[in-house]
Amino acid sequence: MDTDTADPATVLDALDRQLVHALQVDGRAEVGRIAGVLGVSARTVTRRLGRLQGTGAVRVVRMPDTRAAALGALLLRVRVLRGRVDAIALALAAREDVPFVDVMLGGQEVSAVVLGGAAGRDRLLYGQLPATDAVVESTAHAVLHLFADASAWRCGALTADQEALLAPPPPAGPPPEPDPLDHRLLDLLAVDARRSHAALAAAAGTPESTVRRRLHRLAAGGLLRTHVSVDPRLLGVGVDANLWLEVPPGRLAAAGEALARHPQVHGVLATGGPTNLMAAVFCPDHAALYRFHTEVLGPLGVRRAETAVVARAVKRAGVRIRQFPG
Numbered sequence: 602m603d604t605d606t607a608d609p610a611t612v613l614d615a616l617d618r619q620l621v622h623a624l625q626v627d628g629r630a631e632v633g634r635i636a637g638v639l640g641v642s643a644r645t646v647t648r649r650l651g652r653l654q655g656t657g658a659v660r661v662v663r664m665p666d667t668r669a670a671a672l673g674a675l676l677l678r679v680r681v682l683r684g685r686v687d688a689i690a691l692a693l694a695a696r697e698d699v700p701f702v703d704v705m706l707g708g709q710e711v712s713a714v715v716l717g718g719a720a721g722r723d724r725l726l727y728g729q730l731p732a733t734d735a736v737v738e739s740t741a742h743a744v745l746h747l748f749a750d751a752s753a754w755r756c757g758a759l760t761a762d763q764e765a766l767l768a769p770p771p772p773a774g775p776p777p778e779p780d781p782l783d784h785r786l787l788d789l790l791a792v793d794a795r796r797s798h799a800a801l802a803a804a805a806g807t808p809e810s811t812v813r814r815r816l817h818r819l820a821a822g823g824l825l826r827t828h829v830s831v832d833p834r835l836l837g838v839g840v841d842a843n844l845w846l847e848v849p850p851g852r853l854a855a856a857g858e859a860l861a862r863h864p865q866v867h868g869v870l871a872t873g874g875p876t877n878l879m880a881a882v883f884c885p886d887h888a889a890l891y892r893f894h895t896e897v898l899g900p901l902g903v904r905r906a907e908t909a910v911v912a913r914a915v916k917r918a919g920v921r922i923r924q925f926p927g
Contacts, residue, residue, distance in 0.1 A: 613658075613835045616641065618758035620649055621659060621831055625755050626767040628661040628794045628827025638759075638766045654795070658835060662920045663790040664752045664828040665700045665716070675715040675722060676742040676872060676879060678909075683709055685735035694916040696725075701751075702915040703843075710909065712843060715741075742874035748857040751918060752828050754867035754883075756836045772823035779824070782807060786815055787824065791919055794827045828918035838883040840890050840910060846878040846898065847905040853877060856901040865893060876907070 613621065616639070623635045632650070636643040653659040681689050686704055690711045694702045698717030705712055715722055730739050755764070779787065785805050789796060798816070802809040819825050833841055848856045853871060860869045860880045868881035884890040890908070898906055914922045 612837050618756055622756050622758040623767050624661050624829045626764050627769045630767055638763050660830040661794040662828055662918050663794045664826040665919050674744040677713045677715050678740045679711045680737040681709055682735050689735055690915045694921055700919040703911045704913045706910040706912045742872040744870050745873055746871035748869035749861035751867050752826050757864055773821040776822040776824050777818055830917050833883055837885055839886045840884040842882050843909045844880045844882055845876040845907040846903050847876045848878050848903055852902045
């Protein structure tokens with residue numbers, strides 16, 4: 602988000618940030634487990650989470666499996682006539698194969714992640730976008746490798762020991778092939794990943810014991826990754842930027858891995874196209890973004906960097922952002 606340094610009056614307090622971090626580690630963590638790790642009462646956790654979720658400040662959703670789809674994904678940059686950006690952003694956000702949409706600073710560019718099969722992408726790129734008189738130009742960057750996606754980012758409010766206590770077990774095997782009931786449960790969790798077993802059972806019309814068994818199976822296969830949708834300004838982040846980087850091929854893997862470990866980075870992908878690496882970065886302010894260029898990108902051997910600052914998030918992890926108009 603392109604704002605000045607976040608207003609302290611709108612920044613979450615220390616405990617709320619810890620709760621956000623806990624949900625980033627495990628979006629379905631039980632209240633009692635979170636309370637035990639944070640050293641507060643379960644009642645306090647319940648009250649705080651109820652307020653954060655009830656006001657829409659925090660939403661926990663199931664993360665689309667971008668890891669499996671990454672090699673077939675596109676990073677799309679669409680230049681739009683001034684005054685038409687909202688219409689294009691909303692049209693892209695309405696597509697099920699587009700989990701992420703941002704409007705960039707200046708109001709003339711929309712950035713999106715496009716998943717799905719080649720036929721749907723081809724219709725979008727060669728038919729629907731060119732046929733829209735609001736679109737000036739579009740550039741598609743093929744994803745060649747995923748170093749880290751948005752689900753890996755942490756806001757830095759917990760210690761390493763606290764995070765380890767909250768971390769769910771790693772996947773025990775390959776992902777199972779979901780059947781219709783599994784898909785129904787996954788769809789429900791895509792809207793609210795913290796739904797209780799009882800609520801899921803009622804919505805799916807199946808016994809609670811069946812829901813518990815199915816979710817355990819899906820989690821063991823790595824299909825229950827979650828994502829916390831929160832306005833970064835509430836975490837003291839004033840700037841969200843996409844960095845389009847050119848790195849010598851021999852240093853590409855090392856640079857991508859180093860960026861994936863950096864606490865300010867919330868997504869890193871190797872790409873085809875005019876540049877070969879894209880990193881999404883959170884910074885407290887523009888001065889910190891400058892330091893990121895000089896102190897982080899410089900030593901990695903980045904030859905060229907184009908910075909596109911996000912003005913408004915429209916859709917994240919497959920869920921529309923409520924604050925966006927339309």
